[in-house]
Amino acid sequence: MKYSKAQIRYHWISFAILVVMVLSGLAYSYDWIDTGSMGLHQVGGQIFIAILAARIVARLVRPVLADEENHSRFEALTARLVHGGLYLCMIAYVVTGYVAASGLRDPLLVAPVNQGFARSDMGELFLEAHFAIKWVLLALVTLHVAAVLKHRFWDKDSTISHMALNFRKE
Ligand code: HEM
Ligand code: HEM
Structure with missing residues (x-):
C-alpha cells in the first residue's frame, strides 16, 4: 500500500516546519538573533501541533506499511522502529515545549496549560527534556x-x- 498524497504532503510540511523550529529554538537559546526567534518558535510550534495531529489521524485511519515484502525482516523492523521513534520525538517535542512555554508565560500561546504545574519541578523537567530531545x-x-x-x-x-x-x- 502506498502513502496517500496527503500523507506525503504532511511528511514534507512537517520536515520544513521542523527545520524552522530547530533553527528558531537554537537562535533563541544561543542569542544568534536579538528578537523574533521565540515568537516564531511559539507560532510555528502551534501550527506544527495542528499538522502533527492531522498527520497522526491520517496515519491511523490509513495504516501504510510501504513495500515491506520487498525488504528483509531486519529492514522492515528497523524502519518501523525508526518511524515510530520519529513520531514519538515529534509528540514529545510539542508536549514538553508547550508545558515549558506555559511556565514561561509566553503570551502567544492559544491555550496555555495549568501555570502552577508548568512552573513546578515537573515543568522544569519538561524544559530539560525539550532541550535533550534534539539529540x-x-x-x-x-x-x-x-x-x-x-x-x-x-x-x-x-x-x-x-x-x-x-x-x-x-
Ligand atoms: C525531520 C526530518 C524527518 C522526519 C521527522 C521524518 C519522518 C518520517 C516518518 C515518521 C516516516 C514514516 C511515515 C509513516 O509511515 O507514517 C517517514 C518516511 C519516509 N521518509 Fe522521512 N522524515 C524526515 C526526513 C526525511 C528526509 C530528509 C528524507 C529524504 C532523504 C525522507 C524520506 C522518507 C521516505 C522515502 C520515507 C518512506 C519510507 C518507506 O517507504 O518505508 N525523510 N519519514
Ligand atoms: C515542533 C517541534 C519543536 C522543535 C524541533 C523544537 C526545538 C527547540 C530547540 C532546538 C530549542 C533550543 C533549546 C535547545 O534545544 O538547546 C527550543 C527551545 C524552546 N522551545 Fe521548542 N521546539 C519544538 C516545539 C516547541 C513548542 C510547540 C513550544 C511551545 C509552544 C516550544 C517552546 C520552546 C521554548 C519555550 C524554548 C526555550 C526555552 C528557554 O530557553 O527558555 N517548542 N525548542
Missing part, C-alpha cells in the same frame, strides 16, 4: 536519511519514491 531527533533523522540513501544508491530500489512529491496533475 534523539538528530540520531533518528540521521539513521532515517542514511537508510533512504542506502536504498537509493546501494540497493538501487524505489524506496525514496514512496515519499516523492508529485507536482503533475493527474
Whole structure:
C-alpha cells in the first residue's frame, strides 16, 4: 500500500516546519538573533501541533506499511522502529515545549496549560527534556536519511519514491 498524497504532503510540511523550529529554538537559546526567534518558535510550534495531529489521524485511519515484502525482516523492523521513534520525538517535542512555554508565560500561546504545574519541578523537567530531545531527533533523522540513501544508491530500489512529491496533475 502506498502513502496517500496527503500523507506525503504532511511528511514534507512537517520536515520544513521542523527545520524552522530547530533553527528558531537554537537562535533563541544561543542569542544568534536579538528578537523574533521565540515568537516564531511559539507560532510555528502551534501550527506544527495542528499538522502533527492531522498527520497522526491520517496515519491511523490509513495504516501504510510501504513495500515491506520487498525488504528483509531486519529492514522492515528497523524502519518501523525508526518511524515510530520519529513520531514519538515529534509528540514529545510539542508536549514538553508547550508545558515549558506555559511556565514561561509566553503570551502567544492559544491555550496555555495549568501555570502552577508548568512552573513546578515537573515543568522544569519538561524544559530539560525539550532541550535533550534534539539529540534523539538528530540520531533518528540521521539513521532515517542514511537508510533512504542506502536504498537509493546501494540497493538501487524505489524506496525514496514512496515519499516523492508529485507536482503533475493527474
Ligand atoms: C515542533 C517541534 C519543536 C522543535 C524541533 C523544537 C526545538 C527547540 C530547540 C532546538 C530549542 C533550543 C533549546 C535547545 O534545544 O538547546 C527550543 C527551545 C524552546 N522551545 Fe521548542 N521546539 C519544538 C516545539 C516547541 C513548542 C510547540 C513550544 C511551545 C509552544 C516550544 C517552546 C520552546 C521554548 C519555550 C524554548 C526555550 C526555552 C528557554 O530557553 O527558555 N517548542 N525548542
Ligand atoms: C525531520 C526530518 C524527518 C522526519 C521527522 C521524518 C519522518 C518520517 C516518518 C515518521 C516516516 C514514516 C511515515 C509513516 O509511515 O507514517 C517517514 C518516511 C519516509 N521518509 Fe522521512 N522524515 C524526515 C526526513 C526525511 C528526509 C530528509 C528524507 C529524504 C532523504 C525522507 C524520506 C522518507 C521516505 C522515502 C520515507 C518512506 C519510507 C518507506 O517507504 O518505508 N525523510 N519519514
